[in-house]
Amino acid sequence: MAKIKFILNNEMRTVDVEPNETLLDVLRDKMGVKSPKCGCDRGDCGACAVMIDGKSVRSCLVFAIEVNGQEVTTLEGISQPKLTKLQEAFIQFNSFQCGYCAPGVIISATELLNNNPHPDLEEIKEALSGNLCRCTGYQPIFEAIMDVSRKRKK
Amino acid sequence: MAVVHNFEYYKPLKLAETLKLLKKYGDKAKLLAGGTDLAVFIKEGVLFPEAVIDIKHVKELQKLELKKDGLFVGAQASFSDILESANIKKDYLLLWESARSVASVGIRNRATLVGNICSAVPSLDSGPALLCYDAVVHLASTKGEREVPISEWFLAPRRTAMKPDEIVTGVFIPKPKIKNAGCYLKLGRYGGEDLAQAGLGVFVNDKLEYKLAYCAVGPVPKRAAKIEKLLKGKALSTVLIAKAMSLVPEEIAPIADIRSGKEYRIHMCKIMLERGLEVCTERMKGKIIDTLRILGG
Ligand code: FES
Ligand code: FES
Numbered sequence: 001m002a003k004i005k006f007i008l009n010n011e012m013r014t015v016d017v018e019p020n021e022t023l024l025d026v027l028r029d030k031m032g033v034k035s036p037k038c039g040c041d042r043g044d045c046g047a048c049a050v051m052i053d054g055k056s057v058r059s060c061l062v063f064a065i066e067v068n069g070q071e072v073t074t075l076e077g078i079s080q081p082k083l084t085k086l087q088e089a090f091i092q093f094n095s096f097q098c099g100y101c102a103p104g105v106i107i108s109a110t111e112l113l114n115n116n117p118h119p120d121l122e123e124i125k126e127a128l129s130g131n132l133c134r135c136t137g138y139q140p141i142f143e144a145i146m147d148v149s150r151k152r153k154k
Numbered sequence: 155m156a157v158v159h160n161f162e163y164y165k166p167l168k169l170a171e172t173l174k175l176l177k178k179y180g181d182k183a184k185l186l187a188g189g190t191d192l193a194v195f196i197k198e199g200v201l202f203p204e205a206v207i208d209i210k211h212v213k214e215l216q217k218l219e220l221k222k223d224g225l226f227v228g229a230q231a232s233f234s235d236i237l238e239s240a241n242i243k244k245d246y247l248l249l250w251e252s253a254r255s256v257a258s259v260g261i262r263n264r265a266t267l268v269g270n271i272c273s274a275v276p277s278l279d280s281g282p283a284l285l286c287y288d289a290v291v292h293l294a295s296t297k298g299e300r301e302v303p304i305s306e307w308f309l310a311p312r313r314t315a316m317k318p319d320e321i322v323t324g325v326f327i328p329k330p331k332i333k334n335a336g337c338y339l340k341l342g343r344y345g346g347e348d349l350a351q352a353g354l355g356v357f358v359n360d361k362l363e364y365k366l367a368y369c370a371v372g373p374v375p376k377r378a379a380k381i382e383k384l385l386k387g388k389a390l391s392t393v394l395i396a397k398a399m400s401l402v403p404e405e406i407a408p409i410a411d412i413r414s415g416k417e418y419r420i421h422m423c424k425i426m427l428e429r430g431l432e433v434c435t436e437r438m439k440g441k442i443i444d445t446l447r448i449l450g451g
Contacts, residue, residue, distance in 0.1 A: 002163070018160060019160060019161055019162065019163035019206065020157040020158075020159060020160045020161060020196070021156075021157070022157065022193070025156065041197065042194050042197065042198070043190055043193075043194060043257075043261060046258070046260060049260050055234070055263040056259060056260045056263060057260055057263055057264050058190070058260050058261065058264070060193070061189055061190050061193040061194065061261075061264070062189060062193070062264070063163070063186075063189065063193065063206075065163050066186075066189070066208060066210070068165075108259060108260065111259065112259075122446075126446075127259055129258045129259075130257065130258025130259060130260050130261065131258075
């Protein structure tokens with residue numbers, strides 16, 4: 001066991017981990033952060049996405065011990081103090097059905113809009129190509145992001 | 155899912171420390187940079203390292219260094235780092251396009267180019283670009299440093315010229331000296347995140363020297379030397395391109411697998427050659443072309 005210390009959603013946290021524990025498992029099982037989901041557990045589906053130092057990563061492919069001293073943001077952090085415009089748009093457009101993919105999609109789309117305030121449809125598709133959604137056919141997800149992009153001041 | 159295999163985790167801050175660990179553990183150690191391959195290999199019981207050495211904090215293993223005579227891609231440089239560099243897009247477009255075709259953002263933010271050539275799976279997207287640029291792999295161990303040309307790097311699927319006590323500190327890509335154009339075409343089952351069914355790097359310069367390299371259609375990525383020889387010094391024509399396409403089956407050795415059949419791969423490798431050469435010719439004339447949907451999808 002090793003003690004690691006990192007910023008989780010703006011709060012300094014400490015936790016004991018084994019080297020082989022993934023960040024996904026530690027967040028969910030030891031730290032009570034349930035938004036990252038386990039879909040494939042091998043980097044293909046994007047359901048487990050979180051941000052490390054502002055960049056999206058697959059938490060199923062990161063060992064928790066690696067994030068010692070870094071900053072991890074999950075959907076719980078993004079939603080503070082209130083839902084973002086993007087999240088409001090997802091609600092308005094009924095973008096999700098079961099919602100299993102939603103945390104990962106929101107992480108990816110948030111990162112996209114941080115880097116590129118006015119993405120076109122192609123850019124949105126490319127940015128979300130690592131997020132699988134089994135329910136919606138993606139259309140309502142794209143529409144919500146397009147809407148946020150349009151409503152932002154150029 | 156809990157990971158069954160456990161290991162010692164090391165986080166050296168200096169290269170010398172890293173090399174000492176490698177000497178101690180030899181092939182029982184695995185280096186960890188992005189971890190996008192390593193974590194899967196450990197989880198799925200393909201690898202059982204005793205020690206995992208995280209090299210993300212080793213001071214000497216810098217990210218990217220643009221030099222006058224070329225680009226040094228350090229062991230910590232992720233594909234996103236490459237994509238974010240406007241200079242790389244301008245001067246090494248073939249490399250840039252191959253980086254763009256790797257998986258998806260969440261993987262590219264983490265996965266490194268050096269890790270890609272160390273995993274050395276046949277479908278690696280960075281292979282063709284590095285082969286076309288005649289890149290040089292830089293290695294270090296407690297015994298000293300050495301360099302291996304990329305053409306001698308890939309030995310077999312997942313086997314490279316690296317010895318167990320060595321680390322790849324980076325890859326040097328010499329800057330092409332005269333006007334040139336390049337492109338990377340990747341065939342996947344759909345647009346977006348997929349492993350390549352076939353990949354092709356094409357590079358042309360002002361002297362009409364052509365460099366071509368395929369991946370995912372043989373045990374290791376490799377240059378298409380016969381086609382390069384045929385094209386050398388010649389301006390492209392329909393007849394010449396057709397001749398080049400007819401040589402494709404001699405250059406590649408694809409298998410049939412879950413991603414596609416053998417015949418389909420051979421057929422598409424011809425089409426990719428044709429389109430890749432066309433793109434490069436147009437780019438030489440200064441035309442801006444996006445290759446993202448050039449194979450459909
Ligand atoms: S659970 Fe991590 S990518 Fe699918
Ligand atoms: S809403 Fe069910 S997986 Fe996307």
